[in-house]
Amino acid sequence: MIYLPRNPIYMKNILIVEDSSMTRSMIRAVVEELDDVEIVEAVSGFDALKQLPQREFNLIITDINMPDINGLELINFVKKDARYKDIPMIIVSTEKSEEDKKRGMSIGANAYVTKPFKPEQLQEKVNALLKP
Amino acid sequence: MRGSDKEFIAEAEDLIESAVNTLLGIQEQPVKEIDPDAVNGLFRVMHTLKGLSGLYGYQGLTDISHALESLLDDIRLGKAELSEEVFAFLFKYIDVIRSIVNGFKDKKQKKIDASQNLAEIEAFRESMKAAGSGESLKGKLPDELLKVLSEYEEHRLKTNIKDGKNIYVVRTVFNLLDFDVKLKDLTAAIKALGELISTMPTSEGVPDGSLGFHLLIGSSKPIDDFRKSTGCDVETLYSPAQAEPARAEEAAAESIEGSLKTSASTVRVDIQKLDRILNTIGGINMTKEAIDSIWDELSEEYGHTPALIDLYRVAQTLDRKLAELQGQVLEIRMVPVAQIFSRLGQVVRRYSRKVNKKIDIELYGEETEIDKFLAEEIIDALVHIVRNSIDHGLEPSDERVKAGKKEAGKIRLRAMQRGNNVVIEVSDDGRGIRPERIIEKAVEKNLIEPDAQLTLREVYDLMFLPGFSTKESVSEVSGRGVGLDIVRDKAASLGGFVEVSSKVGDGTKFSLTLPITLAIVRSLLVKSGDERFAVPLSSMSETVTVDKSAINSIEGRRFFNLRGDVVPLVFLRELFDIPGPQPDHSFAAIVGYGDRKIGLIADELLVQHDIVIKSVSEYLEGTKGIAGAAEIGRHEVILVLDVEAIIEESLTKKAQATV
Numbered sequence: 001m002i003y004l005p006r007n008p009i010y011m012k013n014i015l016i017v018e019d020s021s022m023t024r025s026m027i028r029a030v031v032e033e034l035d036d037v038e039i040v041e042a043v044s045g046f047d048a049l050k051q052l053p054q055r056e057f058n059l060i061i062t063d064i065n066m067p068d069i070n071g072l073e074l075i076n077f078v079k080k081d082a083r084y085k086d087i088p089m090i091i092v093s094t095e096k097s098e099e100d101k102k103r104g105m106s107i108g109a110n111a112y113v114t115k116p117f118k119p120e121q122l123q124e125k126v127n128a129l130l131k132p
Numbered sequence: 133m134r135g136s137d138k139e140f141i142a143e144a145e146d147l148i149e150s151a152v153n154t155l156l157g158i159q160e161q162p163v164k165e166i167d168p169d170a171v172n173g174l175f176r177v178m179h180t181l182k183g184l185s186g187l188y189g190y191q192g193l194t195d196i197s198h199a200l201e202s203l204l205d206d207i208r209l210g211k212a213e214l215s216e217e218v219f220a221f222l223f224k225y226i227d228v229i230r231s232i233v234n235g236f237k238d239k240k241q242k243k244i245d246a247s248q249n250l251a252e253i254e255a256f257r258e259s260m261k262a263a264g265s266g267e268s269l270k271g272k273l274p275d276e277l278l279k280v281l282s283e284y285e286e287h288r289l290k291t292n293i294k295d296g297k298n299i300y301v302v303r304t305v306f307n308l309l310d311f312d313v314k315l316k317d318l319t320a321a322i323k324a325l326g327e328l329i330s331t332m333p334t335s336e337g338v339p340d341g342s343l344g345f346h347l348l349i350g351s352s353k354p355i356d357d358f359r360k361s362t363g364c365d366v367e368t369l370y371s372p373a374q375a376e377p378a379r380a381e382e383a384a385a386e387s388i389e390g391s392l393k394t395s396a397s398t399v400r401v402d403i404q405k406l407d408r409i410l411n412t413i414g415g416i417n418m419t420k421e422a423i424d425s426i427w428d429e430l431s432e433e434y435g436h437t438p439a440l441i442d443l444y445r446v447a448q449t450l451d452r453k454l455a456e457l458q459g460q461v462l463e464i465r466m467v468p469v470a471q472i473f474s475r476l477g478q479v480v481r482r483y484s485r486k487v488n489k490k491i492d493i494e495l496y497g498e499e500t501e502i503d504k505f506l507a508e509e510i511i512d513a514l515v516h517i518v519r520n521s522i523d524h525g526l527e528p529s530d531e532r533v534k535a536g537k538k539e540a541g542k543i544r545l546r547a548m549q550r551g552n553n554v555v556i557e558v559s560d561d562g563r564g565i566r567p568e569r570i571i572e573k574a575v576e577k578n579l580i581e582p583d584a585q586l587t588l589r590e591v592y593d594l595m596f597l598p599g600f601s602t603k604e605s606v607s608e609v610s611g612r613g614v615g616l617d618i619v620r621d622k623a624a625s626l627g628g629f630v631e632v633s634s635k636v637g638d639g640t641k642f643s644l645t646l647p648i649t650l651a652i653v654r655s656l657l658v659k660s661g662d663e664r665f666a667v668p669l670s671s672m673s674e675t676v677t678v679d680k681s682a683i684n685s686i687e688g689r690r691f692f693n694l695r696g697d698v699v700p701l702v703f704l705r706e707l708f709d710i711p712g713p714q715p716d717h718s719f720a721a722i723v724g725y726g727d728r729k730i731g732l733i734a735d736e737l738l739v740q741h742d743i744v745i746k747s748v749s750e751y752l753e754g755t756k757g758i759a760g761a762a763e764i765g766r767h768e769v770i771l772v773l774d775v776e777a778i779i780e781e782s783l784t785k786k787a788q789a790t791v
Contacts, residue, residue: 022183027221029478032452033485046312049333053308062308064282065179068312073332076280081335094179105277118187 011038012130013055017048017062017074017093023115027061027092030119031126045069049077057087059129061122064093064100072104079108088129092122137236139468140188144181144233150179151226159219166214168288174222175204181229192244193232199253200225203260209370210287213262221256225249272370273299275350277332285330285348292327292350299370300326300355302347302362311343318347321361326351326398403505406465409745410652413458414744414763420454423447458742462649465505469547469556470498472507476558480543483522490529491522498657502554503649508557509626510646513619517558517642518543521615523641525562535637537561552670553628554648559641565634567591574600580708592632597621619644624776626650627668627759655743655762657770658702658721658734661710664770666743666762667732671723671775675737680716692731694722702782703733707757724779732778743772757783 014037018024021043028039039057042048046068048060060078064071071091080082091104091112101112111125154174158166182197200222206212232244272293281289292299302322306314315331324330330348338344348369349358358366424447431440474496484491526532526541533539546557567588574580574594586594592599597616616630623630628646647653647670655666656675682692683701690701699722705714720731744760759774 020180020183022187032478033482035486045333046315049311050308064177065284068315069333070282070285072280072282072328077333077335081334096202097283103279103282129683 004107011036012058013038013040014126015040015042015048015060017037017042017045017060017066017071019044019063019066023063024098025090027037030122031061034123034126037126041049045071045074048074052078052084057084060087060089061092061126062089064091064097064104072100072107075104075109076107090122090125090129092117137188140184140190141233141236143184144193144229147177147181147184148226148230148233152223153183155219155222155226158214169292171204171208171214172284175201175208178204181399188242189310189543190236190242192246193229195642196225196229196232196249196253199250199257203253203257206261208287209284210291212257218260225253233478261704274369277301280332281330281348288329289348289350292329293370293372296372297326297350297352298355298368299329300349300351300358300366302349302358302364302366303344304347304362304364305338305342305344308341308343311345315345318362318364322347322349322358324372325349325353325357326363343376350582357593365426400661401464403465406461410458410744411460411763413454413461414742417742418453418764420447443566453643457654462503462652465503465649467504467505467507468498468499469502469554472502472514472556473498473545473547475511476514476545479515479518480522483519483747487522488528489522489526491526492540492542494542494544495546496544500547500549500554501648502547502646504652506554506626506646510622510644513622514556514558514644516616516619517644518545521558521560521640521642525560525564527563531563549648550645552648552654553645556644556646557641558644559639561639564636564638565595565632565640566636570594592634595632596630603667622788624774624780627653627670627776629776636763652742652744653772654740655741655772656721656731657738657764658704658719659736659738660705660708660734663708663710664738664764665704665734665771666741666772667721667723668759668775669740673722673729674726675719675721676721676731678718678731680714680718692720694731697729697780699729699731701731701733701780702778705733705735707778723775728783730779730782732773732775743770 014031016024016027016031016039018032020042023085024041024043028041031037039049040057042051045066048062049069060074062071062074071075071093075089075091078087078089085108087106088110091101091109092115093101093112093113101109101114105112110129113122113125151174154170154177158170158174159726160633161167178197178201182194182201185191185193185197203212207214207218228249231646235244236242273289278286289299302318304318319328319331327350328347328351332346332348333673334344334346336344355366355368358364391461415510423443427440427443427447429444434440450632477493477495479492480493521543522541526543527535527537529539532541540562544557544559546559548555570591571580571584571586571594574597575582577599579594579597579600596616596619598615600615600617620630623644623646626646627650628644631641631643631645633643634640653666656669656672658665658667676694678701684691684693691698692701693699699720701712701720704710705712714733715735718733718735719737720733721737722729722731724730741764743764757774757778759772759777761769762772764770
């Protein structure tokens with residue numbers, strides 16, 4: 001049963017790709033505080049590949065270290081696909097993945113945030129990338 | 133101890149257990165042939181423990197698991213070698229963690245001083261640092277590919293090359309709908325022959341609706357083995373000058389063994405699997421009842437012989453153990469209401485900012501437990517109620533101050549268990565509901581006649597009618613064209629109901645009552661004609677006999693007198709078109725509460741039964757008054773009554789009759 005009308009035209013669709021449910025809901029909570037955002041969660045890289053064609057995303061926030069395919073492989077996929085290449089991407093990962101984040105930026109990610117982060121840090125980046 | 137802390141300790145214990153098992157598995161292998169997946173698994177376990185203890189506020193434990201995670205990260209990336217010394221160190225620290233977690237069980241203290249442990253781990257990590265495999269891959273493999281690899285994948289690639297393995301790439305295209313299933317099979321085939329280093333999706337040169345994958349593999353097996361086993365296009369990216377065939381064979385055999393060992397972590401169970409267990413328990417229950425009836429027969433024929441008395445005892449034990457098992461399975465499905473509350477808290481924070489109202493939240497009874505399925509199903513309805521309270525209930529700050537209230541409004545979320553139900557309340561200290569305002573609106577919307585005489589309860593009920601909304605303009609928060617009618621429908625579909633109470637000037641309270649679980653419903657079986665139905669006991673207050681002479685008829689509707697209350701009757705025979713006359717002596721199951729009480733008339737009352745409700749097949753779906761079907765006995769299916777819908781139907785008729 002559908003309750004609330006989904007996704008009016010002015011809503012921004014944001015895909016959160018993160019295998020840890022804890023981190024996922026934390027990111028969700030932080031991003032949800034922003035105006036007019038509609039959030040879709042993907043629990044793995046594969047899940048993200050399935051979600052991508054479902055709607056027009058305005059932003060993707062992804063973890064690096066995940067089972068099946070990792071964040072870098074997802075970024076590479078998105079940035080090389082004509083349909084998706086303009087979707088901005090933010091990497092959210094731990095300080096462990098410093099090197100991986102650099103690699104992510106070099107293949108087309110637009111920003112990164114290091115866990116743990118303050119809500120404003122992520123919100124700022126999201127806002128900046130959602131600007132038309 | 134709070135419920136959430138118990139939950140933390142249980143999860144932490146699971147993680148420790150899986151860390152020990154993984155470590156034991158790694159230790160059994162010769163150092164040279166350790167399964168990289170297992171080391172990676174251990175790293176992830178520590179990573180999860182760090183996150184978990186951080187979330188629940190166990191600072192010292194967070195620091196220790198963080199330090200160990202760093203050590204494991206070095207090992208995983210080849211910056212430190214695994215040795216007996218490292219094993220001993222890791223085992224020692226898992227014991228340290230275990231005793232810390234045990235300490236949490238009896239102490240309230242969450243913080244521990246970990247500085248000494250941290251220094252020790254750090255010193256050990258420094259001493260273990262070996263020169264990494266620093267060889268550059270540049271020139272050996274295409275740059276395009278290297279750019280996409282993570283640090284860990286790059287390390288695995290280097291290790292494979294160092295060990296003289298071939299590097300292959302397998303290319304394939306799968307349908308978008310089932311690529312994950314197909315890839316799983318392919319991955320298994322590959323892992324039997326070598327190490328899967330990276331899985332790279334691509335859409336280049338791939339038709340719409342499909343996904344391409346490049347799988348990077350390290351193996352000592354010849355390329356033809358991969359072509360045969362995968363049936364895909366395989367290309368060699370790198371191969372050592374000469375690989376000794378005998379050695380390759382041997383290494384491959386070991387790698388098969390290695391890939392069979394997977395790293396364990398927490399077990400997540402599909403709720404459907406739990407349902408299947410419950411079904412099986414239902415089946416065993418039935419067998420148990422058969423044993424009982426055989427016992428009855430035998431004891432009638434032979435009297436209480438010693439063997440029969442023993443059988444009786446055994447049957448009793450079986451009964452008890454079954455109840456225990458059932459309870460344990462149900463427990464797995466339970467989650468604390470805190471999970472729902474944290475989502476609602478976010479909604480309050482977010483919307484209070486949007487509508488510019490200051491709001492304090494109070495939470496009570498977060499540890500109350502509810503079935504996971506119900507928690508997920510009901511959350512949208514609760515979100516709607518909360519939005520409703522913020523938007524319609526709480527006044528703007530200036531209005532509040534004028535009324536002598538605190539500037540910040542209050543939303544109180546409260547959960548409690550009441551018998552087999554969980555009650556979740558959302559209350560505010562806002563302006564309350566003014567009945568005259570509701571009536572005015574309902575008249576305007578043609579929902580009632582202007583001169584209708586309604587009780588307060590009936591007035592509140594108007595708010596739950598489809599298309600009712602008191603705000604003139606569609607507001608951003610709750611007025612999205614969705615009304616409380618949907619909240620009521622949802623609650624009813626889950627076997628629960630919503631109630632409202634309110635005092636003008638003081639605030640409003642919405643109470644949502646839900647069954648604790650939908651998995652097993654204790655029901656009374658009743659019979660009308662040849663048809664049998666199950667009536668959930670949770671909605672039933674009592675059963676009484678009703679003689680034909682005691683039934684009064686007013687304007688085509690029938691009632692009877694229950695200790696001074698006039699209770700409307702619904703005849704199952706009529707509701708479901710069962711042929712034949714109603715016998716003179718019938719039975720009524722009294723269902724519903726307060727003003728919403730009716731009697732369901734059946735010919736006979738049968739037994740009580742634990743049933744597992746399943747949704748009905750398509751052609752019955754939408755049939756009024758049926759909630760689902762349940763299996764009782766061998767392949768015998770019985771319909772379960774949707775009591776809430778029947779009450780609703782009966783009372784609407786009454787309202788039409790009086791208005």
